[in-house]
Amino acid sequence: MIPRLLDDPRQALLAEVRARLAEVLDVLARAEAPEEDRAALRASAAQLDGLFLLVVVGEFNAGKSAFINALLGVRALEEGVTPTTSRVGLLAHGESPSREPLGAGLERLTVPAELLREVTIVDTPGTNAVLREHEALTREFVPRSDLVLFVTSADRPFTESERAFLESIRAWGKKVVVVVNKKDILAGESEVAEVTRFVREKAAALLGSSPEVFPVSAREALRGKCEGDPARVEASGLGALESFVASTLEEAERFRLKLLNPLGVAARVAARARETVGGRLRVLEADFAALDEIEGQLRLHEEDLARDFRFRLAEADNLLHDFEQRGQAFFDDTLRAGRVFDLLNRERIRGEFERKVVADMPREVEERVSEVAEWMVGAELRMWEGLLDRLARRQAVHEDRMLGRLGSLERDRSRLLEDVRRSAQRAVEGYDHAAEARRLAQAVRDAVAGAALLQVGALGLGAVVTALATTSFADVTGLVAAGTLSIVGLLLLPARRRRARRELREKVAGLRERLTGTLTAAFQAELARSLQSLREAMGPYARFVRGEGERLRGLAAELERQEAAVGGLRSRVEAG
Numbered sequence: 001m002i003p004r005l006l007d008d009p010r011q012a013l014l015a016e017v018r019a020r021l022a023e024v025l026d027v028l029a030r031a032e033a034p035e036e037d038r039a040a041l042r043a044s045a046a047q048l049d050g051l052f053l054l055v056v057v058g059e060f061n062a063g064k065s066a067f068i069n070a071l072l073g074v075r076a077l078e079e080g081v082t083p084t085t086s087r088v089g090l091l092a093h094g095e096s097p098s099r100e101p102l103g104a105g106l107e108r109l110t111v112p113a114e115l116l117r118e119v120t121i122v123d124t125p126g127t128n129a130v131l132r133e134h135e136a137l138t139r140e141f142v143p144r145s146d147l148v149l150f151v152t153s154a155d156r157p158f159t160e161s162e163r164a165f166l167e168s169i170r171a172w173g174k175k176v177v178v179v180v181n182k183k184d185i186l187a188g189e190s191e192v193a194e195v196t197r198f199v200r201e202k203a204a205a206l207l208g209s210s211p212e213v214f215p216v217s218a219r220e221a222l223r224g225k226c227e228g229d230p231a232r233v234e235a236s237g238l239g240a241l242e243s244f245v246a247s248t249l250e251e252a253e254r255f256r257l258k259l260l261n262p263l264g265v266a267a268r269v270a271a272r273a274r275e276t277v278g279g280r281l282r283v284l285e286a287d288f289a290a291l292d293e294i295e296g297q298l299r300l301h302e303e304d305l306a307r308d309f310r311f312r313l314a315e316a317d318n319l320l321h322d323f324e325q326r327g328q329a330f331f332d333d334t335l336r337a338g339r340v341f342d343l344l345n346r347e348r349i350r351g352e353f354e355r356k357v358v359a360d361m362p363r364e365v366e367e368r369v370s371e372v373a374e375w376m377v378g379a380e381l382r383m384w385e386g387l388l389d390r391l392a393r394r395q396a397v398h399e400d401r402m403l404g405r406l407g408s409l410e411r412d413r414s415r416l417l418e419d420v421r422r423s424a425q426r427a428v429e430g431y432d433h434a435a436e437a438r439r440l441a442q443a444v445r446d447a448v449a450g451a452a453l454l455q456v457g458a459l460g461l462g463a464v465v466t467a468l469a470t471t472s473f474a475d476v477t478g479l480v481a482a483g484t485l486s487i488v489g490l491l492l493l494p495a496r497r498r499r500a501r502r503e504l505r506e507k508v509a510g511l512r513e514r515l516t517g518t519l520t521a522a523f524q525a526e527l528a529r530s531l532q533s534l535r536e537a538m539g540p541y542a543r544f545v546r547g548e549g550e551r552l553r554g555l556a557a558e559l560e561r562q563e564a565a566v567g568g569l570r571s572r573v574e575a576g
Helices: 008-030 035-049 064-072 132-144 160-172 188-207 218-226 230-235 238-248 251-334 337-343 346-358 361-401 408-429 433-451 461-469 472-478 487-575
Strands: 052-058 088-093 098-103 106-111 119-123 147-153 176-181 212-215
Touching (some): 008 035, 008 251, 035 132, 035 251, 052 132, 052 251, 064 147, 064 218, 064 238, 132 160, 147 160, 160 251, 176 188, 176 238, 188 212, 212 238, 230 238, 238 251, 251 346, 251 361, 361 487
Parallel strands (some): 052 119, 052 147, 088 106, 147 176, 176 212
Antiparallel strands (some): 088 119, 098 106
16 A cells, blocks of 8 residues: 555655645535536545556457456456447456456456556446447546556557547546557558557547557467467567556556546646636626616616606695795785775685685695606606516526526526516516505605694695695784774785785795605605615525625635645646
8 A cells, every 4th residue: 555655755745635635625515516526536536545546448349358368467357359348347456256246337356466466457348338328437437547558459540439538538637558459460560660650649639648659469468478478478569568557657656646646637627616616707797797787777766766856846846836926916916905895805805815826726736746656656666667677688698598507506596586576576566556656645745734733634735735825814814804994904904915925925935845845755765665675675686696706706716726736736746
């Protein structure tokens, strides 16, 4: 075992690699990396405590079984022209041959071969296996390998399935040795050299680096070993390959490859996890933009409503101004000596006041306030409808482009979007425009009346406003309450007229202040309530997006840090 063979510096380096791999696994779990990536790293890390792992791959008719038998020097595996390997076989040393199924397409074979005291050989189904799960098992074992021996046949070098397989394992950065088997069927050394050169060029193009290539005859090598004929073994080409493997398995090189294997896997899966996290962050950027856009629209909506409200408030204020002007003109025309006999008729004067001054003011005030209330309610409804439309478009983007691609993140976001959309839909569908407008108008009426301590019962707002604005008329008519008008009374008329004008002006000013103040307060309260309701509806989605963004940014930074640390360790290991 490695711990018994390592000196103190290598023991410390091994402990550092193990700790780093544990940290990478922890970050991968928090990043919700695919289970197959985490399993590959766990399995690769577990190899630090095991024997050197030699994985043999290739097409079923390339002679993999014959080649493994030649390496072992015994006929441990069945050979044939049809697929003979249907499981991934783990060949380990044993005093007697045995075969033990391990489940999931695996089996353990013990063989009394000396090579297996130092090496575990993995025999895999062919890359062109009829059953695709066999090929999947082969690819699952490649990330765990310390050295890959890729066996191709001299009569059919580099088939399509072999090219595809080598291309697929390139990303794992494995050390690959290519074995060109069945060289004995070629016509002389020149043809062997030609095939070897062809295979080396093709392999280099696929792997990105030039691998070692060994032409061998597994059949001749096994015969030579079984007959005790070293010359035949050497002539078969296996001797050169065995020398290379022996140097590779020398303790220092073995240690280097042992550590590089899981570190390479860690670098690959960490980079893939960082790419996935980066993709999730890019998706969230659109969500952040959507939230900012909605918040910006709310602010603009609030500003637009405030501006429009001032114009609508001015319309209600103009009614009171016109009322005051008519009242002032009425007092000027009525409270004078020329109308002394008219002043004796209280009901006539009151009737003229109501007809000339009050006129349509109650109805007009009711209409203006109702218009303001309906406008406010309509603005709130449009706000909800705008949110509903924005959410519908955002949800469509998720469904068209991202749904199902990002796991729990996308599912949670889509669920929250749907929750907000449903809340907005319910708000829109359940909105009783008329009832909400009546509620606001009633609130304004009650506030105006309450400010004046006026008991209004079922009176409308127009009647309340009229009552508040015209109480000075009682004082005017009180001047002639006795039914006669004395000389003293005539002398008092100018003073009475000035007093009536002043009181009417003061009362209308107070009423204007109460009415505009009440409408403004109602507007601000209603707008604040609407905005709060909308933001509360958006709250779960907004909190999720912001929280997930913070979490993913932290994960991205941590994965980047782990990649750098793994890269540093790989450089130290490669430097020896």
